[in-house]
Amino acid sequence: MTSSPRTHDASLTSRRAVLGAGALGTSALALAACGGSDGGGGSDGGGDAAAGPTLDFEERGPISLARGKDTTGQLAEFLDRWNSDHPDETVTLIELPESADEQRAQMINNAQAQSDAYTIVSLDVVWTAEFAANQWVVELPEDRFDLEGILPGALETGKYFDRLYAVPFTTNAQLLFYRQDLLEEAGHTEPPATFEEMWQIVQDVQAQDSSILGYGAQFSKYEGLTCQASAVIRSNGGDIFDAEGAPQADSAEAVEAIQTIRDGFDQGFIPEEALTYKEEETRQAFQDGRLLFETNWPYVWELAQAEDGSSKVNGKIGVSLVPGVKEAGASTLGGANYAISAFAKNAGTAVDFIAFMSEFEQQKDWMLNTTTPTAMAAVYEDPDIVAAFDFIEELKASIEGGVVRPKVVKYGDVTQAIQDAVYGAISGESEVQGAMEGLQERLTELGG
Template sequence: MRFTPIVGVVVGLALTVSACGGDDGGDDGGGGTAKQSTEAQLSGRGPITFVSGKDTSGNRQKQVDAWNKDHPNEQARIIELPESADQQREQMIQNAQTKSDAYTILNMDVVWTAEFAANRWLTDLPKSQFDVSAMLPPTVATAQYRDRLYAVPLNADGGLLYYRKDLLDAAGVKEAPKTWDEVWAACDKVTKTSEGKGVSCYAGQFDKYEGLTVNVSEVINGAGGSVVDASGKPTVNTPEAKKGLDVLVQAVKDGRIPKQAITFKEEEGRRYFESGKLLFHRQWPYQYALANKKGTSKVVDKFAVAPLPGVSGPGASTLGGHNLAISAFAKNKATAADFIKFITSEESQRADLLATSQAPPNAALYDDPELVKKFPYLPTLKASILGAKPRPIVVKYGDVTTAIQEETYNAITGKTPSDQALSSLQTKLGQLIQP
């Protein structure tokens, strides 16, 4: 949901959230009363729930089964929420607002931390118990709010350009495109070949949901623009932002993005790519293993991955991923803390990568020769994550992302001119993001 240096990501986080929400106590990293208070919150042992979006791999249940085998008195049970990130967030908020103990561990989009922590819906975690030093710095930054740890990274995520290498080879295109002009030129060549007949050019996540915020942010960043600057000030009403948004607007208009793609979330696009109907697909790493699964995919061994394109060179991914947090209203928090340590350990991350191709937070895994041999895209993915740009990190994130989705969807579908949509979005964001 994704090229700013690491320092830029961390500084942007600190500057933006400094103006958000109240201080709800916790581990100050220096011991004393605050540390004791935070650790004291992690009490109680017994059954827990693991609340997460739909697991398309089935591997998450295997990990829970492994935990349950060794913890007969502290069983974990998965509560599966809808595929849509927006619906997942809505159900988690409803649970928090009613102060229900039904949800124990929350598998959260990385951008929700500030909102949930500021509203006191999460239990802050003692840094002395959760060592995140081996994880990629941008992923750790997403798990913090006001320099306190409220979650632990479960998966990192960076956007990748999946492409049909066999079709590019047949059309004489020797390298993956680095710019949007090169993407469109490659499409034109492929569609003129017999192998490329009937194949659509490009798709991403363009339905009116969180994925659209991610995709729009990427094309804007890839054109030299931004949605918000490092201080959190909205900056969408600029020529650079318009140039980026117009990449999608024009591609829908001329058919290079097929009409049905404006209804695509991750899974719809994945199935379309795996059916052999799509040349280029902007997608997360999890697609790699599924697209190479014999019996269900028609593109096994026919595709490769590359960095996302930009206007004048490689683009910038939006920082995605998921963090695990403990609900402030949950019971058995000591068990929950141990479960989080178990499922985010390096051993578990390795197993998850091998089973699902999802991006691990642990930095060393990206340089492991055995893993790189099996997943050649890992160096590209690591660069994508380290250079990724975050979505606006604000307490009113739900309202912010809704505004982005509404205005840019109107532009992409031709309902509103792009300059008018961005001007309206600038006004809305200015009202929602207070200095």
């Protein structure tokens, strides 16, 4: 790698990495990246998941794996690999719908029926608290997994009240994509580390070409806005909830962070149309040559570098870490984790299979063949991965500094409250201070 820890030069021309998309396709973004349920949080579930059921982690036999449809073909290879070595402990894949919400609904139905049909369930990273608190999945024996080898940010998504309920399989984090050619023409040699620096670059570039829009990210009222809010607040030294689960949405750090985005809209550094941006709208505006900067998932790299005429910016872009308010920028984490149903049989086999899936060989093969970031840190140092993937250093750094979305049981209600308040604040429908105070009241009512 010739790039610095913060920036990746567009002259690197590998085209094999479509991180977070590739064979998954852009329709799977919600689950693979910053997905989550739009529905409510199920039952309250109580506060202490430690009182939940336990399983016999020595019991062995056939098991099942319930997850979204495998569009990559790689999972079938892993199952064949395992099943050939464990003929008495085979794993059967149960493919659930592609929609994250439908997957969650079927998993909840299975749990509420106390069915043993699903042994291992693949959970979106935002579902851990709900499934653990409702005692739908069990606490896992930490000594049966190589947890030290997992990227810390990814590992945190599998915990609830510091107990392990799911082991990360894949992960993901956002990056800042920018028009390197336009920065250089305006006299800038480095991408921005803060929003203030980014606003200055936008001004300098627009002074030369007023048709160029500034910065775009996922500011529409949906799950992507929760991702953006969580990340920008962390970059200012705050969090929406503290370590004990108490809301702090009206803290000075949170208010200043959201005000920074509001100021970006008010001053024209963020175009008004960005209030409608989800992942694909952001990508398209950047790929069409209209945006100077975009925050997005790594899948956009290869699409923007396409040489078939679909991209106006191929060969002109650079990649760096996302900007922050005062502290280092942070990305909200995506990904999928493996948990064990509280009603499963043969939990010993389930533990061993999850450990198998988190081993280096499977983690490397998955990342190489599906172009989806995996959770094991050592994979990012492997020569084959480094050679195949652009901006691997930046991606790893973004994951390591990533933000975990609120670990709350009623996640559907909480994320909706965040989206309502933050959208009102950045769109000008309400003042930032009042919106965040209202959010604090709502989150307190929900009880986390």
